[in-house]
Amino acid sequence: MSANNFFNEQKEQSLIKSTIVSKYFIVWAKIIINTQKKYPRNAQKVAYIDLFAGPGRYKDGTISTPTKILNSAVQDDDLRTRLVTIFNDKNEDNSKELENTINEIENIKTLTYQPKVWNEEVGQNIVSKFENMSLIPTLFFVDPWGYKGLSLRLVNSVVKDWGCDAIFFFNYNRINMGLNNRNVKAHMDALFGSDRCDELRTNLQNKTPEEKELLIIEELCNALKEYGSRYVLPFRFRDAKGKRTSHHLIFVSKNFKGYETMKGIMAKESTSNEEGVPSFEYDPADFLPQQMLLFKLSRSLNTLKDDICKNFSGKTMTMKEVYESHNVDTPFISKNYKDALKELYDDKKITAISKTGKPPKKGTFGDDILVTFN
Known part of the structure; x- marks a missing residue:
C-alpha cells in the first residue's frame, strides 16, 4: 500500500495502534495534571505533538489519532484549559484536510490553546528546534510512513524534559531492508547510531528471520536507553496472515509509572496470552483457532x-x-x-x-x- 492511499480505510492494525496511543494519552495527562495541581506555581500546561499526523480521518469517515486526542480534550475540563497540540504533515493536502477535520470537531473552540498544524519536512530543523527548547510535559507521537525523519536525536529531543514520553511506529520491514542498503545508510545510522549500525549489519549475517528481528529490536531498545531513556517497551504487529512482522510500536519514558501504565495498556490490547502472560503483539492469526499454536510466542x-x-x-x-x-x-x-x-x-x-x-x-x-x- 502506498502512502497516498493509506488513509482510504482504517486497517485493524491502525485501529489498535491508535487505541494504544489515545488510551495512554488520557492516563498520562491525568497523572501529569494531578502533579501540576500540587505545584501551582509551575507551568500548568501539557502537550501532544504528532509529526506525521495525516488528514485526521480516513476516507471511510473513521477518525484517526489526532482527532481522538482532540475529542478527548474538549470533553475534559482540565485538558480543555491546559492542552497544547501541534500536528504536522509534510503533505500539504493532508495538513489542509487535517485543519478542516479539526474545525469540524464539536466545541473545538472551547480549547484555551487552539491546535496548531504545521506543514514541514521532519528533519534537522525540527530536531534542533526541540533540542533548544525546554518543553512542557509532552506526549510525542511519531508515525512515519517508512524511516525518513525518525532518529535517536528526534526522540531524545523531546524525552529529555520532565514529564515527556515518546511513542513511535517502527516499520520493521522497511528498516530490515534498509540496514543493508547503502543508499539509505544515513537514515539507518541516525536511527541506531553509526557504530551500533555497523556492528548490527555484521551480526545479522547468517541469522534466521526470527533471530534478525530479535537483534534489530534489541539494538534499537539499547540505543534508546543509552540516550538516557531507561524504559523502552515494544509492541509487535504481525501481517494479515500472522507469518511476518510488519511494525513495532515503541514506547520510551524515563519514568517507571509511565512504563507500568503503558505495559498495562499494551497487555490488554495483546491478541493472546499464555497462562495470563500477555504476548505484547497484535497477531491476526490469533483469531484463527486452527493456526494459533503456529504463531504464538511461548511465555510461561x-x-x-x-x-x-x-x-x-x-x-x-x-x-x-x-x-x-x-x-x-x-x-x-x-x-x-x-x-x-x-x-x-x-x-x-x-x-x-x-x-x-x-x-x-x-x-x-x-x-x-x-x-x-x-
Missing part, C-alpha cells in the same frame, strides 16, 4: 517462578518490590507476579506474611505481602 508462568526464585534467593521483599525490581524488559505484568507468588506459596517454596503478621488470605496476594525466598 513457570519461567517467571523459576526466575524470581533464582534472582531473589535468601531475600525478604514485598510483592510490590519483587514486581518493580524484576518486571522491566520482561513480558510480565503485576498480576503475573501475584499468580506466581501464590503458587510458590502454596508449594511452600516461599514464606509470606501480611503487615499484621498473618498469612495471605487464600486466593489473594496483596502488594504489601512480605515474601521470603528460601
Whole structure:
C-alpha cells in the first residue's frame, strides 16, 4: 500500500495502534495534571505533538489519532484549559484536510490553546528546534510512513524534559531492508547510531528471520536507553496472515509509572496470552483457532517462578518490590507476579506474611505481602 492511499480505510492494525496511543494519552495527562495541581506555581500546561499526523480521518469517515486526542480534550475540563497540540504533515493536502477535520470537531473552540498544524519536512530543523527548547510535559507521537525523519536525536529531543514520553511506529520491514542498503545508510545510522549500525549489519549475517528481528529490536531498545531513556517497551504487529512482522510500536519514558501504565495498556490490547502472560503483539492469526499454536510466542508462568526464585534467593521483599525490581524488559505484568507468588506459596517454596503478621488470605496476594525466598 502506498502512502497516498493509506488513509482510504482504517486497517485493524491502525485501529489498535491508535487505541494504544489515545488510551495512554488520557492516563498520562491525568497523572501529569494531578502533579501540576500540587505545584501551582509551575507551568500548568501539557502537550501532544504528532509529526506525521495525516488528514485526521480516513476516507471511510473513521477518525484517526489526532482527532481522538482532540475529542478527548474538549470533553475534559482540565485538558480543555491546559492542552497544547501541534500536528504536522509534510503533505500539504493532508495538513489542509487535517485543519478542516479539526474545525469540524464539536466545541473545538472551547480549547484555551487552539491546535496548531504545521506543514514541514521532519528533519534537522525540527530536531534542533526541540533540542533548544525546554518543553512542557509532552506526549510525542511519531508515525512515519517508512524511516525518513525518525532518529535517536528526534526522540531524545523531546524525552529529555520532565514529564515527556515518546511513542513511535517502527516499520520493521522497511528498516530490515534498509540496514543493508547503502543508499539509505544515513537514515539507518541516525536511527541506531553509526557504530551500533555497523556492528548490527555484521551480526545479522547468517541469522534466521526470527533471530534478525530479535537483534534489530534489541539494538534499537539499547540505543534508546543509552540516550538516557531507561524504559523502552515494544509492541509487535504481525501481517494479515500472522507469518511476518510488519511494525513495532515503541514506547520510551524515563519514568517507571509511565512504563507500568503503558505495559498495562499494551497487555490488554495483546491478541493472546499464555497462562495470563500477555504476548505484547497484535497477531491476526490469533483469531484463527486452527493456526494459533503456529504463531504464538511461548511465555510461561513457570519461567517467571523459576526466575524470581533464582534472582531473589535468601531475600525478604514485598510483592510490590519483587514486581518493580524484576518486571522491566520482561513480558510480565503485576498480576503475573501475584499468580506466581501464590503458587510458590502454596508449594511452600516461599514464606509470606501480611503487615499484621498473618498469612495471605487464600486466593489473594496483596502488594504489601512480605515474601521470603528460601
